[in-house]
Amino acid sequence: MSIDRIKPDLIPFLETYLPNTEEVAQTNKPFVTLTYAQSIDARISLGPGIRTTISDIETKVMTHYLRYHHDGILIGSGTVLADDPCLNCKWHKDDTDTNFAANSPTPIILDTHQKWKFKDSKMYHLFKKTEGKSPIVVVHNKPIVEEQDVKYLVIEDGNDKKIDWKILLQKLYEKYNIKSIMVEGGAYVINDLLLRPDIVDSLIVTIGSTYLGSGGVQVSPRSATSLTDVDWWKGKKDSIMAARLSSEQI
Numbered sequence: 001m002s003i004d005r006i007k008p009d010l011i012p013f014l015e016t017y018l019p020n021t022e023e024v025a026q027t028n029k030p031f032v033t034l035t036y037a038q039s040i041d042a043r044i045s046l047g048p049g050i051r052t053t054i055s056d057i058e059t060k061v062m063t064h065y066l067r068y069h070h071d072g073i074l075i076g077s078g079t080v081l082a083d084d085p086c087l088n089c090k091w092h093k094d095d096t097d098t099n100f101a102a103n104s105p106t107p108i109i110l111d112t113h114q115k116w117k118f119k120d121s122k123m124y125h126l127f128k129k130t131e132g133k134s135p136i137v138v139v140h141n142k143p144i145v146e147e148q149d150v151k152y153l154v155i156e157d158g159n160d161k162k163i164d165w166k167i168l169l170q171k172l173y174e175k176y177n178i179k180s181i182m183v184e185g186g187a188y189v190i191n192d193l194l195l196r197p198d199i200v201d202s203l204i205v206t207i208g209s210t211y212l213g214s215g216g217v218q219v220s221p222r223s224a225t226s227l228t229d230v231d232w233w234k235g236k237k238d239s240i241m242a243a244r245l246s247s248e249q250i
Ligand SMILES: NC(=O)C1=CN([C@@H]2O[C@H](COP(=O)(O)OP(=O)(O)OC[C@H]3O[C@@H](n4cnc5c(N)ncnc54)[C@H](O)[C@@H]3O)[C@@H](O)[C@H]2O)C=CC1
Pocket: 035, 036, 037, 038, 043, 044, 045, 047, 048, 049, 050, 051, 052, 054, 075, 076, 077, 078, 079, 080, 082, 083, 110, 111, 112, 113, 161, 162, 163, 164, 165, 184, 185, 186, 187, 188, 189, 190, 217
């Protein structure tokens, strides 16, 4: 169940980008880390609906280390349907730290049109084995039939049918005490949040040493945006960029 040790130099590298509890206490808003793995040609999968491994083991361990440090892990419906992800945390501090469910973030699924089923998903089986938590599913309307163990967070749609990030974060904080969230994708969610320095506190991107080609799902926001506090870590195959979104226009 557990995963490799993290490369020791990644720990100080990530330190200032991890959730900042003082900031959370001051702002009363969850700390948001936007994180994903992309190819050199800025693709996050080989094509829509295709689960694609980009991260090498060194950087995959880093993702689990990040999961350990967040209360919630959020993905869009495109990702949950394509990947059937586990979203649990397999990293642990030492041999005594083996409560994998407690160490795992709560999965938060943006599934406003209720297309995904928890039952029989990988997340479900991990929850049953006490190796992961059960999800919060964000919907526009209360489902007629509710799945067992799923918490539904009903948020009415805004003018453009999208959920307002600020309202969503506030509700997750107030209702479920979620003080830090890592957003893992997919492209729709990432492209939207890359333009939201008011929402995103840290950006952590793994760049894998691969090209996925022009048919791949691309990460590229609607308009130009710049970064600040940029730092790089270089591994055996992948690199990691840690940064913050700048509120200044290019
Ligand atoms: N390499 C990586 O790190 C990652 C890769 N992926 C890949 O990305 C692909 C999926 O990406 P997408 O199709 O873009 O899906 P997505 O996961 O971004 O989901 C998009 C859907 O989520 C919902 N949604 C998102 N934001 C919303 C909002 N503000 N209000 C209401 N609903 C909202 C909508 O239903 C929307 O159609 C898959 O191929 C997956 O394998 C996904 C995550 C990480």
